[in-house]
Amino acid sequence: MGLEPVRWENGRLRILDQRHLPEREEWIEAATWEQVAEAIREMAVRGAPLIGVAAAYGLALARRSGADEQAARRGLAETRPTAANLSKALARVARADDPLAEAEALHEEERRACEAIGRHGASLVPEDAVVLTICSTGSLAAPGIGTALGVIRTAHREGKLKEAVLLETRPRLQGLRLNAWELLRDGVPFRVIPDGAAAWWMDRMGADLVITGADRIAANGDTANKIGTYALALAANEYGVTFAVAAPTSTIDRMTPTGDEIPIEERPPEEVTRVRGVAVAPEGCPVWNPAFDVTPAPFINRIVTEGGVHSPPYDFAKSLSPTWP
């Protein structure tokens, strides 16, 4: 797609600062693992697969600069507690003789994984399909074409997509800001709706598929993803619309038995009370701002990985890939 928001160049990690999109393209030049950690924590780079890749390069930076590698690994892992990709990518790079080569290999693997996810996922898309999705799951969230948005792109390329429907995804509006930006660039037909309008869209406009990304998939298929995903699954369930999750194997955490054991990050209240720096709430307004929710496996009709389309009952307790333990 020509959009590479994480790039290794001249011994530094260039990170497209997504906080300023779609207004302007600003890049962070990270020369230390701490700078990478800050970019992840502050969500300059986000999306579970992409922060896995960024953290991998961050650990490579630590090795090159002779920093305390254990501290770097811990510091990078602690930036975002929910995404499985982060700790798994760090574990791979920590074991490697050449951490930079390993980070680059991992980056390329994830790019190919997303291509495969797009192909497999598109098989779930019927002709003339209306497909709903939430958050940002394209090239700004995962290498290459992305996960759920990669499926939508592939379905569009195959001529099967009537329209994508993007939930705006409060509080940070990744759907409205980032997914919309990517689809406008690609000329894929879409509309954005407020998160609360998804059930009503299904009632009045109809939907053929809901597909989302994931931040962590437990061994039993329970899936942590952007807050609002679970409500979207409830609506899909009410209307008998297939609800699918698209994620690379790196997002599957076979050591976490169920969603109950997935730690859910709470983000600062200012994400809700301020929008692009502008106050939208009365002073002192208390807020609950979990970044993710967990959709129980019984609501998930399909899980699409680079390995193919998985159907329930899910059992990911065994390793799925030689590269992802």
Add this chain to the structure above:
Amino acid sequence: MGLEPVRWENGRLRILDQRHLPEREEWIEAATWEQVAEAIREMAVRGAPLIGVAAAYGLALARRSGADEQAARRGLAETRPTAANLSKALARVARADDPLAEAEALHEEERRACEAIGRHGASLVPEDAVVLTICSTGSLAAPGIGTALGVIRTAHREGKLKEAVLLETRPRLQGLRLNAWELLRDGVPFRVIPDGAAAWWMDRMGADLVITGADRIAANGDTANKIGTYALALAANEYGVTFAVAAPTSTIDRMTPTGDEIPIEERPPEEVTRVRGVAVAPEGCPVWNPAFDVTPAPFINRIVTEGGVHSPPYDFAKSLSPTWP
């Protein structure tokens, strides 16, 4: 509550301009029905019962100034197509010999209706209750204490409320801006959550009651209310939480058999793509922005009016009140 956002003073209608809340208090001085219509259309005043009251005064202004009364009635009715209160209030005032006296009587009636709704609705609130609600349903939406927020206020006064949970209510953020502002003034404990977090709140934090306002209740109980209400009802249904609607009889439209016949207003895309004047979407981003959805009667466990608590099956085809035909 000391907050009277619609006031008849010196032959003019003073309207608190809610578009600027909570930042500042600005008042519109309407001397013509056209100014009242504009205030309603642009949502300077909103909330189905309150726009009914404002429109009633608007028609009184038309009579006083010798304007074409049929045109005024039509013009005021067309500002917001979904709220039942608008056309019903206009019908009452149009029939009256003294339209101003009728508007004032209607205003006072609605104030008392909200007091009664608060009392009846509080009977649905158990001890130490967590109560979820959406949109703005207090004094900024209905005369006096409001509808759903009036129930929450009354439950708090009776010592039964542990916490109110306010959905922020995109796109216009009436929950975050207006309901939060009212509850901060009153010292009622609450938190605001993104709309997409309601189902997850029920899962992790628990809820005892969901109560919302209404813009139009059909004869069979199907209820049009702020977009996101239906998704909230689906979540309540999933968790076995009582879902109740609080509205004065003026909101019940016994001539509309079911929700399928309720016209749903679509609002401009800028409500979604701009927040308080700041662009939050890429240029040219297409949007679907229905202002309301319809929650089917089977999801509504109780409907609270000034007459009491109604249980399913609902049948409002007969007149409920001598003053509201």
